[in-house]
Amino acid sequence: MTNSTTGSSKPGRTHATLPGIFFWVTMLFAVTAGQTVSDAISGKFGLGTSGVLVVSASLTVIALATVLAQKKYVPWTYWAAIAVCSMFANALADYLAGALKLGTLWPSLIFAVALCAALLSRFSLARN
16 A cells, blocks of 8 residues: 555655654754854863853854744754754753762753653643
8 A cells, every 4th residue: 555645655654754864964963063162162262161151042042032033944043043052051061060060960860851841841832
């Protein structure tokens, strides 16, 4: 039997996987770039974790405001916002782990709980 959406004869395939692969590869590079830039700024410019946190928080506010103000999807601003948000998240994790001396376990747990809360909120809003 042929799937009417993809033309595939394989059961359970209801969407093309190639665009999904490109999305996740791009996401991987955007997140890695953000984390690498965060570490580079900390090391090269000597700002330390607090300085990088302030810089990355400012860039995150600007990037998100830009994306949210746009009337349509603009790929470069979307992916730049993801990279900058990743830079901020990395700086925040470094700050919690190092400057506040929480180690890596507590920031990991904090981010895991925040992720669960965000997903639950998102799915709750989507149902209404």
